[in-house]
Amino acid sequence: MGTNQDYTELYSAILKLKSISDCEEFFSDLLTIKELNSMTQRVVAGKLLLSGETYEKIISKTDISSATLSRVSRCVKYGKGYKKFL
Numbered sequence: 001m002g003t004n005q006d007y008t009e010l011y012s013a014i015l016k017l018k019s020i021s022d023c024e025e026f027f028s029d030l031l032t033i034k035e036l037n038s039m040t041q042r043v044v045a046g047k048l049l050l051s052g053e054t055y056e057k058i059i060s061k062t063d064i065s066s067a068t069l070s071r072v073s074r075c076v077k078y079g080k081g082y083k084k085f086l
Helices: 004-015 020-030 033-050 055-062 066-078 081-085
Strands: none
Touching: 033 055, 033 066, 033 081, 055 066, 066 081
16 A cells, blocks of 8 residues: 555646646556546446435446445545535
């Protein structure tokens, strides 16, 4: 697992991204397509939860596992990021 300094390096790199194109280039280099799909799936699921969609509809729309959706749901309810940025 990374150290706090390692995380800071990652977050600092992300903060330098200025456009969708920058993000596409950076994340396609950084992540596998499966990792990128998983992150995307979680963001979409978070947005759907915030809009009031049911678990059943979210799973149908995103093909996310119920375990992952449960984790996203906890983060939406108790975390700061989803509510602040979605």
